[in-house]
Amino acid sequence: MTDIAWIDAALVAARPQAVGALLRYFRDLDAAEEAFQNACLRALKTWPQNGAPRDPAAWLIMVGRNSGIDEARRKRRQEPLPDEETISDTGDAEAALAERLDGEHYRDDVLRLLFICCHPDLPAAQQIAVALRIVSGLSVRQIARAFLIGESAMEQRITRAKGRISEAGVPFEAPDAVERAGRLAAVAAMIYLIFNEGYSAGGDTIVDRAPLCDEAIRLARLLLRMFQAEPEIMGLTALMLLQASRAKARFDAAGNIILLEEQDRGLWDRAMIAEGLALIDKAMRHRRPGPYQIQAAIAALHARAGRAEATDWAQIDLLYATLERLQPSPVVTLNRAVAVAKVQGPAAALAMIEPLVPKLSGYFHFFGVTGGLLMQLGRYAEARVAFNQAIALANSAAEAAHIRIHLDRIAQDCATRDGTGA
Amino acid sequence: MLYAILCYNSEDIVGSWSKDEEAVVMARLGAVEEKLARAGRLGPVARLMPTTAATTLRKTRDEPLVLDGPFAETKEQLLGFFVVDCASLEEAIATAKELLSANAGVGGYEIRPLMLFKPGLISSGGEVA
Numbered sequence: 001m002t003d004i005a006w007i008d009a010a011l012v013a014a015r016p017q018a019v020g021a022l023l024r025y026f027r028d029l030d031a032a033e034e035a036f037q038n039a040c041l042r043a044l045k046t047w048p049q050n051g052a053p054r055d056p057a058a059w060l061i062m063v064g065r066n067s068g069i070d071e072a073r074r075k076r077r078q079e080p081l082p083d084e085e086t087i088s089d090t091g092d093a094e095a096a097l098a099e100r101l102d103g104e105h106y107r108d109d110v111l112r113l114l115f116i117c118c119h120p121d122l123p124a125a126q127q128i129a130v131a132l133r134i135v136s137g138l139s140v141r142q143i144a145r146a147f148l149i150g151e152s153a154m155e156q157r158i159t160r161a162k163g164r165i166s167e168a169g170v171p172f173e174a175p176d177a178v179e180r181a182g183r184l185a186a187v188a189a190m191i192y193l194i195f196n197e198g199y200s201a202g203g204d205t206i207v208d209r210a211p212l213c214d215e216a217i218r219l220a221r222l223l224l225r226m227f228q229a230e231p232e233i234m235g236l237t238a239l240m241l242l243q244a245s246r247a248k249a250r251f252d253a254a255g256n257i258i259l260l261e262e263q264d265r266g267l268w269d270r271a272m273i274a275e276g277l278a279l280i281d282k283a284m285r286h287r288r289p290g291p292y293q294i295q296a297a298i299a300a301l302h303a304r305a306g307r308a309e310a311t312d313w314a315q316i317d318l319l320y321a322t323l324e325r326l327q328p329s330p331v332v333t334l335n336r337a338v339a340v341a342k343v344q345g346p347a348a349a350l351a352m353i354e355p356l357v358p359k360l361s362g363y364f365h366f367f368g369v370t371g372g373l374l375m376q377l378g379r380y381a382e383a384r385v386a387f388n389q390a391i392a393l394a395n396s397a398a399e400a401a402h403i404r405i406h407l408d409r410i411a412q413d414c415a416t417r418d419g420t421g422a
Numbered sequence: 423m424l425y426a427i428l429c430y431n432s433e434d435i436v437g438s439w440s441k442d443e444e445a446v447v448m449a450r451l452g453a454v455e456e457k458l459a460r461a462g463r464l465g466p467v468a469r470l471m472p473t474t475a476a477t478t479l480r481k482t483r484d485e486p487l488v489l490d491g492p493f494a495e496t497k498e499q500l501l502g503f504f505v506v507d508c509a510s511l512e513e514a515i516a517t518a519k520e521l522l523s524a525n526a527g528v529g530g531y532e533i534r535p536l537m538l539f540k541p542g543l544i545s546s547g548g549e550v551a
Contacts, residue, residue: 005443006435013434056435218437224474225433228491237474271537278475278535281511282490 007047011040014057015137016222020109021061029116029166033134035064042067107226108174111183114219116165118186126161128194128212133158136215145208146197184227188236188292191219195240202398203255213244234283235293241276242299245269257402261308273303291327294319313342330359334366337373346376364393368403380410424465424550428500433472455540462545468505469538477511479518480530486522488515493532505539 015036022032039060053059117131129147132138144154175183198212220237227233249263280300283293298319305311320336334353341349350373353366360366371386387403387410394400439447458464473492480487504521508514511533518531 009435009438009443010432013432013438056432214441221437221472221474222434225472225491228474229489234474234490274535274537275471275475278471278511282475282477285488285511 003048004044007044007052010052010056011043011060012137014060016110016113016135016219017057017106018060018064019134020111020113021057021105022064023113023170024105024109024172025061025065027170027172029134029162029170032064035067036060038067039064108180110222110226111175111180111187112171114187114190114223115183116170118190119165119168121164121168122161124193126157127190128197129154129158130161130165131190131194132212132215134162135219138215142208146205146212148205184223184230184233187223188220188233191216191223192236192240192292194219195243199243200395202251202257202396205396206251210247213240213247216240217244229286231283231286231288232290232292234279235290235296238276238279238283239292239296239299241272241279242296242303245272245276245303251398255398257398259402260302261311265306265308268303276300276303289322289326291323294323294326298323311342313339317343330356331363331365334360334363334369338369341373341376346373349373350377362393364390364395364399367393368399371403371406375406375410380414384410424544424548426503437472459542462543465542465544465548466505467538467540467542468536471535471537473534476532476534477515478530478532479515479522481522481528486519486530492534493530495529498529505536 018039019032019036022035023029026032026035042063043056043060047053113135114131117127117134119127122130125147129143132143132146133140140155140158141151143158144151147154149157194212195216198209198214198216201209201212217237217240220233220240224230224233224237245268246260246263248269249265249267250258252258276296277300280293280296283296298316301312301316301319317336317339320332320339324332324336333356337349337353340352350370353370353373356366367386367390371383371390374380374383374386384407387407390403391400394403436444455464455467476490476492478489478491478493480489506514506517508517514533518533522531
């Protein structure tokens with residue numbers, strides 16, 4: 001790897017911690033980002049000559065703080081800091097500062113930075129965009145591409161969202177245990193949104209959106225390193241690793257969706273699966289089940305099955321039942337119905353999801369699953385209606401194409417039947 | 423003489439590598455390994471999972487303490503390691519507990535799953551000296 005590539009990776013890695021600390025210092029998001037930017041420019045200039053500091057984040061924070069940003073923005077007095085020439089060798093000053101950062105504020109700095117992106121007034125898409133910009137440091141162009149909109153529209157969207165965040169006021173007081181747990185939960189949900197933004201990509205959008213999965217996993221690992229004993233964060237990380245492990249098997253060369261049961265399991269990423277399983281093992285020891293852990297456990301049962309037929313559907317049904325209790329939602333019931341269909345047959349599954357019609361009448365997967373169950377029961381006319389509704393609600397061309405395959409199969413079956421009848 | 427060469431690096435930075443960047447590094451390491459293997463000088467090679475997958479056992483007066491995360495003390499030094507095949511984390515913890523009670527002094531054991539393991543073969547037969 002070239003020096004510049006290494007420096008780039010180091011800057012990306014240090015960003016959440018550094019911007020988080022600068023935000024605490026300047027109490028202003030724009031000032032923090034600007035200071036970090038200045039520090040990065042300085043790093044690109046001095047690191048190739050002087051070598052990289054032992055703790056890049058600590059270096060960037062100090063240089064950022066000294067970067068000549070308007071003094072008036074500083075709301076709080078800080079002890080004077082040494083200039084970067086003194087700290088770029090791995091002397092005691094740097095070690096001492098790094099220790100202070102680690103011990104006292106580091107966790108809450110990063111958590112705060114992630115948390116301000118989860119403002120409840122911001123729609124999910126804006127939360128993701130802001131987090132990718134502020135925390136991950138993706139360029140507006142990269143984010144715009146992932147969301148399939150123009151760069152200037154995305155620029156506006158992010159600016160508006162940041163305005164909302166600063167209006168709402170950034171919570172600077174150190175959180176108590178309850179507040180911290182609340183922030184963690186909000187941040188976990190936002191990270192999973194980022195992941196799903198990447199995971200739901202298909203066709204042409206994969207190239208631009210799939211990296212969001214890696215980014216979400218990176219943020220989750222960062223969070224877990226700071227909150228090492230949180231089983232739900234272990235569960236979230238495991239869930240994303242297990243889902244992402246199937247990335248290479250989910251689409252064929254033409255971009256068509258390949259369902260879990262038909263995927264070539266040899267293409268699943270064994271290293272990701274192994275890490276996911278290890279994290280679930282750790283989480284289980286806490287005996288504090290939560291929605292992410294349960295979903296991860298379900299994903300683990302798929303990962304552990306060498307062949308689709310070996311899947312432990314009865315156990316999956318039980319896990320979904322637990323998830324329904326913890327976090328009741330029609331979508332969870334719909335997913336459970338898929339397991340029920342395997343264990344008890346399509347009629348039982350259909351009876352289970354029929355009451356969901358009013359709640360899921362706008363949901364693609366509901367009609368896809370319903371159509372599939374009706375087809376298995378030989379109720380072709382009703383299946384066709386359901387599949388057509390699914391196509392109308394499809395989120396991508398690949399989803400619609402997948403449903404058309406079922407419609408073609410029905411048409412074929414009907415033709416054969418009519419043929420024999422004639 | 424057999425030497426263990428331990429790899430230290432920033433997990434944050436390694437975790438920020440793209441898949442391509444990671445592949446480049448692994449290929450370059452692989453070339454070094456291959457040279458050593460051809461000379462019959464390469465023993466086991468292991469790559470550890472991230473520290474987020476680690477569990478640590480700490481010696482206390484009573485039952486050992488099981489903690490999430492890596493062994494983070496600087497008062498103790500890395501003195502050795504075992505590679506053990508375990509069916510689950512529970513089994514790994516039980517094994518580490520046995521080692522802990524067999525061992526003397528302070529300190530503990532960190533249990534870290536491997537993401538890569540190559541057993542290797544040392545042609546001298548692997549005598550330490």
